Amino acid sequence: xxxxxxxxxxxxxxxxxxxxxxxxxxxxxxxxxxxxxxxxxxxxxxxxxxxxxxxxxxxxxxxxxxxxxxxxxxxxxxxxxxxxxxxxxxxxxxxxxxxxxxxxxxxxxxxxxxxxxxxxxxxxxxxxxxxxxxxxxxxxxxxxxxxxxxxxxxxxxxxxxxxxxxxxxxxxxxxxxxxxxxxxxxxxxxxxxxxxxxxxxxxxxxxxxxxxxxxxxxxxxxxxxxxxxxxxxxxxxxxxxxxxxxxxxxxxxxxxxxxxxxxxxxxxxxxxxxxxxxxxxxxxxxxxxxxxx
Numbered sequence: 001x002x003x004x005x006x007x008x009x010x011x012x013x014x015x016x017x018x019x020x021x022x023x024x025x026x027x028x029x030x031x032x033x034x035x036x037x038x039x040x041x042x043x044x045x046x047x048x049x050x051x052x053x054x055x056x057x058x059x060x061x062x063x064x065x066x067x068x069x070x071x072x073x074x075x076x077x078x079x080x081x082x083x084x085x086x087x088x089x090x091x092x093x094x095x096x097x098x099x100x101x102x103x104x105x106x107x108x109x110x111x112x113x114x115x116x117x118x119x120x121x122x123x124x125x126x127x128x129x130x131x132x133x134x135x136x137x138x139x140x141x142x143x144x145x146x147x148x149x150x151x152x153x154x155x156x157x158x159x160x161x162x163x164x165x166x167x168x169x170x171x172x173x174x175x176x177x178x179x180x181x182x183x184x185x186x187x188x189x190x191x192x193x194x195x196x197x198x199x200x201x202x203x204x205x206x207x208x209x210x211x212x213x214x215x216x217x218x219x220x221x222x223x224x225x226x227x228x229x230x231x232x233x234x235x236x237x238x239x240x241x242x243x244x245x246x247x248x249x250x251x252x253x254x255x256x257x258x259x260x261x262x263x264x265x266x267x268x269x270x271x272x273x274x275x276x277x278x279x280x281x282x283x284x285x286x287x288x289x290x291x292x293x
Contacts, residue, residue: 002026002054003212006088007061009033011161012103012201016059019205025212028052038062043079045087051095057212058092059101060085070127081131086138092146099147101211102139104132106154106197106223111258113186118152118221118266136221143220149211154225154262158201159285166198166282169232170239170289178248179236185255193232197225197262200276210271217270225262226275238279242286 003020007013008029020027032040036048043064051058064080066073085102092100108129110121123129136150157166172179181193207224211217233249240247267273276284 001056001212002028002052003057003059004028004030004051004055005059005061006030006037007032007063010061010063011158012156012204013061015158015160015201016061016205016208020209020212023209025209028055032062038080038084043076043084045084049088049091051088051091051097053095055092055095055097057099057101058088058097059103059208059212060088061103063103064131067128074127077127077131078134081128082135082138085135089139089142093142097146099149099212100139100142101149101151101208102135104136104150104152105129106152106225106260106262108132108136108152109260113184113259115261115263116223117263118219118223120263140220147217148220149217150221151207151211151224152222152262153199153204154223154260155196155198156201156204157198157281157285159288161201161285165196166235166239166285169236170243170285173236173239173243173245173247174289174292176245178250179232180250180252180254181232182252182254182256185257191251192234194256195229195231195259195261197229197260197264198278198281199225200281202281203273203275207267207271207273210273214271219266219270222267222270223262223264224267225264226278227264227268228275228278229259229261230278235278235282238282239286242283243289 008017009031017029030037032038036046064077066076108122109116110123184190
């Protein structure tokens with residue numbers, strides 16, 4: 001089985017490429033650093049892009065780095081997340097690819113404190129979410145040509161990651177700065193900050209493999225997360241313990257209007273994955289930070 005990964009140079013892409021190689025999968029990577037991939041400047045797919053013969057599965061991981069810089073960089077965001085993804089899918093159709101996997105996000109859902117299932121209301125009032133929704137809906141139109149799987153990822157983390165929630169919290173603790181947790185707008189007793197679902201990249205790549213090799217997926221849309229729900233306060237305390245450093249957690253004057261919790265009943269019924277406990281995941285990440293103490 002031959003697999004092509006678009007976006008193999010990123011954190012998830014590198015982990016997935018290496019894992020599939022270890023599993024003796026014939027895998028090819030394509031990243032924005034290559035002239036035949038997605039242009040880093042425009043977000044558009046190169047005219048030189050092609051899909052190798054006999055490719056079974058295409059995995060589209062590419063993400064615009066400008067998701068926070070909107071509307072100024074909205075064109076780049078839409079080019080990477082939508083236009084180039086659809087272009088790759090069309091080339092995949094002509095190449096007789098059997099399976100197309102697109103990584104979306106749990107951020108497509110409308111704000112809610114309740115766990116979010118795949119049929120929960122979505123949010124079109126956010127550039128990043130809207131770009132992913134457009135891609136999901138566009139790619140679903142290829143389902144008569146090949147199998148399409150949309151993976152809505154929640155809180156991916158792991159060793160080697162940078163500039164995301166958990167690495168940023170590690171750096172905050174290392175630098176002896178305060179961590180602020182927001183209040184809950186509907187529950188005065190909740191002073192632990194945002195509650196979220198997370199998944200360790202080690203577990204995520206295994207789910208990708210199951211998705212690639214499965215011959216009878218019952219749903220094309222899946223929330224991807226572990227079963228644990230954790231708060232910013234809890235994560236911060238785990239980091240503090242793992243680094244053996246004190247941390248000052250302060251309640252802010254801000255009120256959060258939602259959580260970001262995944263309902264993963266469908267994922268569990270489909271793949272029955274095994275998850276790394278958040279405490280173990282934090283301990284594993286701490287190794288790379290302890291040398292900075």
